[in-house]
Amino acid sequence: MKILILWSGAVVPAYRQFFLELSRHAHVRVLSPRTWKHGSREFTAAGANMGDCEIVEVTYLPRLSARYWVPALIWHLWSYRPRYLYVMDEMDRPSLAWHALCARLAWPPVRVVNYALQNLRSPGYYRWHHRLATRINQALISRSITASGEADAVLKANGFRKPTRVIPLWGSEAFFLPAAPDARAAFRRMHGIREHETVLFFAGSMVASKGLSLLAQVLPLFPDLRVFTAGNGPLAGTLPRSLPMQWRHLGALESDQLLRWYQAAEYVILPSLTMPDWKEQIGRSLIEGILCGCIAIGSDSGFIPELTLFPQATFAQGDAESLAALLSRLPLADAESVREAQRRNVEERFTSTAVARATWEFLAGTGSAAT
Secondary structure (H helix, E strand, C coil), X not given: CEEEEECCCCCCHHHHHHHHHHCCCCEEEEEEECCCCCCCCCCCCCCEEECCEEEEEECCECCCCCCCECCXXXXXXXXXXXXXXXXXXXXXXXXXXXXXXXXXXXXXXXXXXXXXXXXXXXXXXXXXHXXXXXXXXXXXXXXXXXXXXXXXXXXXXXXXXXXXEECCCCECCCCCCCCCHHHHHHHHHHCCCCCCCEEEEEECCCCHHHCHHHHHHHHHHCCCEEEEEECCCCCCCCHHHHCCCCEEECCCCCHHHHHHHHHHCCEEEECCCCECCECCCCCHHHHHHHHCCCEEEEECCCCCHHHHCCHHHEEXXXXXXXXXXXXXXXXXXXXXXXXXXXXXXXXXXXXXXXHHHXXXXXXXXCCCXXX
C-alpha cells in the first residue's frame, strides 16, 4: 500500500522516526515545504530516501500560511498513485478541501484521511468559511484520525459519520533519550544550575494560553526552583525579565539543544489554560520530556492529565493556589514511581513505533475503528 503524506513542517528528527516506522508497513512519500513556518530547514532533505520512505521538498503557496496549496500535489498523485492521501490538517480548513478534491478527482480516485486535533466544537475564531470547509471535507474525507477522545467527540458532534480512530501525536523514542549521568551533570554545571536547585523546563509557544503568567506569579514563593523556557511568542521578552534569578529564556532551540535541556531538567511543565478558541490538544513537550527522563507536571486543561496521570503532578488550570500546592511538593516524594508510570504510558501509546503501528492498522482496515 502506498501513502502520500502532506506535512506542513520540516521533517525534523522528532517527526522523522514516525515516517520511518510507518514505512515498515507501507510505501510512504512525504511532501514537506521548502520553507518551514518556523524558519528551520536543518533537517529537510530533498529527495532523501529512507528505506520505503521518501521525503520530497516542494513549494507550499502562499509561503508560511496555514491556508496553503501544494501545486505539485497533482503531479505526485498521478506519478505515485497512492491508496491514501494523508493530510495533517483540520476538518475546518479550506486547505484540506483543496487537496482532498484533487485526490478525489484523480484517476483512480485516491482516498483521503486527515488528522484532527481540534477539541473545541465551535472555537472563537470560527467564521463562515470554516463551517463551509467542514461540510465540504465531510463529503470528501474517507476516514479521520483524531488525536484524542475529545477531538473524536467534536468531529462526530459536528456531523462526521465515517470511520475514525483515536491515535495521539507521537514522540521519537529514537531521538528523545535520557542523558548519561556525567553528561547531564556537566551540562547543568555549564549553565550555572546548582545541585540543590530543581529545574522546570517549558518548550512551546510563549503565549497567554500556555499559562506562563500564572507560573511567573507563583514561582517567587519557591527560590530553589529554576525555570528554563524555549520557544517564541509575545511573553518571551517580558516574563523572564521579571524573574531574572529564577527564569531564563533560551529562545527557539534547534533539536539537539532542545534534547539536552529536556535531559537536564527534573520536570517538564505545561501550565496551559483553556481559552475560547483553544484548549490543550496533546502537549507534545510532555511526551518528549518524559522520554528524556523528566517527570511531567501540568494543568488539567485538555489532554494534559492523560500524560501527567497523577493528582500530585496535576493542578487546576488558572488556580494559583493549586499550582503553588503542586510546586511545594517538588521534588515529589514518590518521584521514581511517577516517572516510571508516565514513561510506561508514553512507551505504550505515544512513541513513533506505537503510533505508526496504530495508523497502519487503521488505514489497512486491520485495527479497530470508532464509527
